[in-house]
Amino acid sequence: MARVVVDVMLKPEILDPQGKAVHGALPRLGFEGIADVRQGKRFELQVEGEVTEARLAEVHRMAETLLSNPVIEDFEVHVEGVASGKHRA
Amino acid sequence: MVTFPGSLDDVDAQRAARLGGHEAVPLWHGDHDLRGVDAVVLPGGFSYGDYLRCGAISRFSPVMAEVIDAAGRGLPVLGICNGFQVLCESHLLPGALIRNDHRRFVCRDQRLRIENTGTPWTRSYTQGEEITVVLKNGEGSYVADEATLDRLEGEGRVVARYLDGNPNGSLRDIAGISNAAGNVVGLMPHPEHAVEDLCGPGTDGLGFFTSLAATVLA
Numbered sequence: 001m002a003r004v005v006v007d008v009m010l011k012p013e014i015l016d017p018q019g020k021a022v023h024g025a026l027p028r029l030g031f032e033g034i035a036d037v038r039q040g041k042r043f044e045l046q047v048e049g050e051v052t053e054a055r056l057a058e059v060h061r062m063a064e065t066l067l068s069n070p071v072i073e074d075f076e077v078h079v080e081g082v083a084s085g086k087h088r089a
Numbered sequence: 090m091v092t093f094p095g096s097l098d099d100v101d102a103q104r105a106a107r108l109g110g111h112e113a114v115p116l117w118h119g120d121h122d123l124r125g126v127d128a129v130v131l132p133g134g135f136s137y138g139d140y141l142r143c144g145a146i147s148r149f150s151p152v153m154a155e156v157i158d159a160a161g162r163g164l165p166v167l168g169i170c171n172g173f174q175v176l177c178e179s180h181l182l183p184g185a186l187i188r189n190d191h192r193r194f195v196c197r198d199q200r201l202r203i204e205n206t207g208t209p210w211t212r213s214y215t216q217g218e219e220i221t222v223v224l225k226n227g228e229g230s231y232v233a234d235e236a237t238l239d240r241l242e243g244e245g246r247v248v249a250r251y252l253d254g255n256p257n258g259s260l261r262d263i264a265g266i267s268n269a270a271g272n273v274v275g276l277m278p279h280p281e282h283a284v285e286d287l288c289g290p291g292t293d294g295l296g297f298f299t300s301l302a303a304t305v306l307a
Contacts, residue, residue, distance in 0.1 A: 071185045
């Protein structure tokens with residue numbers, strides 16, 4: 001079984017108050033030199049069988065239908081290794 | 090009145106509808122028909138625990154398929170707070186609601202200006218009327234791209250705007266909008282919590298529910 005990862009991030013022009021809160025906390029903890037923080041979501045999909053082009057296209061449809069809201073978010077899909085050790089996608 | 094798992098204000102909204110002169114019909118998120126209602130209210134709360142994004146899971150519930158279909162045929166639909174988020178996720182209304190810019194939950198009496206009295210939900214008000222109702226949200230900041238905001242303002246689809254300061258970072262102080270046809274309205278503040286003198290900031294919210302009587306009976 002392969003793992004397909006969908007990363008969802010707020011579009012650059014959308015305010016990210018959570019990222020700002022994290023950014024504000026870093027210097028208080030002594031971590032310096034971070035110019036900005038943006039917080040996103042990561043979905044790991046365990047895909048049964050082969051990760052074909054058609055399967056990936058379907059993951060794209062999942063991402064734009066449910067996993068992200070295209071009005072405020074962008075997403076990226078990538079295939080990450082294999083759990084069964086058969087082959088690397 | 091639709092109840093989703095996690096809805097909070099469905100019972101208050103039912104009460105407000107009755108005070109507005111209506112029969113309140115409870116609908117469940119799993120229902121596949123709307124039982125012949127004349128209008129639908131999507132109440133506030135945290136439907137499906139706000140998992141994924143506010144309103145994102147609710148939008149795919151069986152009852153919403155019916156609501157989306159009926160809204161397209163002109164059925165009056167009002168989404169309050171979480172209901173507004175569901176309407177945006179359903180693409181019945183443009184834009185989206187994101188976390189408050191100041192990162193705190195806001196709960197207060199809020200003054201609004203009613204800017205569109207042409208919808209089935211706002212006919213009881215006069216153009217420019219200023220009202221005070223309850224506002225309570227954590228993710229109530231309305232955002233849309235500039236072109237969408239210009240279109241909403243140009244077409245008179247901003248139904249209500251915040252007065253006395255922006256409580257959550259909503260672009261152009263927008264508190265509520267309608268779809269192009271006007272039958273679907275989304276509102277972040279809660280008129281259903283301002284319908285009786287005994288509790289809440291007054292009765293300014295009742296107009297959203299009496300407006301409907303004029304519409305449906307007309």
